Amino acid sequence: MLSRYRLLLVFALLLSLSSFLSAQVSEEAKRIQSHVLGVDSHNDTMQRVLIEGVDIGKRLPDGMVDLPRLREGGMHVPFFALWAPMYYHGAEAVRRTLDLRDAMQSVLDKYPDQIELATSGRDIERIVGQKKIAAVLTIEGGHQIDNDLRVLRMYRRMGILSMTLTHFRSNDWADSSTGKPEHNGLTDFGKQVVREMNSLGMIVDISHVSDKTFYDAIEVSTKPVIASHSSCFVNSDVPRNMKDDMFRALAKNGGVVGVNFSASFLNQKDAGELKQMIAKHNAIEPNLAGVELDQFAAKEYEEMGAAHAKTGAATVEDAAECIDHIVKVAGIDHVGIGSDFDGIQSVPLGLEDFSKMPALTDALLRRGYKEEDIKKIMGGNFLRVVKEVVGY
């Protein structure tokens, strides 16, 4: 009985702490957040829709993303990542991508009055102007094209506007930041992929790639590139984070980095957990196909625990700190939001899901940011890149 009492006490304390934190959000922050475009350049919510069959039209009791919480946090332009783990090889990775695209379609078809697919800058402005969510589609992992530019072109025709060149492992044409270096960056075919993306109007996403792949991509690309969900290496030394020289190179290229909200990306104290998870994930090779492979992936996603993420040592202040750092190094025009929500194991205290976005704006206001700056961070910068690369 005593332990149950203690548990209740801890629960009550946590509740009062979270209401204390949300009570701290100023009216000014709430007002500004209700006027931003609200671009988030990476979430993994389609995993939940495909694997768990969740209905994101309703406010969910778990996870971090659904349409009500997107609206509540002023985030009207989520980039939904269609991600196939790297143990999906060849045609299996293409099949998985189609399954995820179908999961997205089920949401678009069920809630046409609330969410619409956006495939241009003008689409984004029109859809958000109609008080709807503008869904932008991306692919997370170059292996998903199965080394075939025709597949890439068909993805673009399916409304997919961006592709992350690698995931956790190096693929046949690009090295990953967390995989064995195999190609010293991009191979000739990898460079061809970047050029093809430039001509298709697809945004090259360098989150996950090795430092050398990053510099190769910047050199080859004639258009701005993005880092859809990366944070500051200076705050947490996970290999997925970016060093200051990379921020400067990205700024010169005209690109934008979306700050990842994973506690591990934002605070050194939480870094160990992510390093362990990546090592564990990279060692997986189930050698399955079809339904059996999908069942394996479902189990692995559930075990990762994104739907029930815990808070780490990081807080909403750490997210503001990384944004502030990028602004100082790269300038106000090169930073945005790339939450990685529904794909992370631990979240910052005070920034547990999209409904908490006003708390981040409040933290930026307290650091001296003006409304005009916050609007760039909360979407203006990414809209500029979409217009420039995908088109208006």
Ligand SMILES: [Zn+2]
């Ligand atoms: Zn990722």
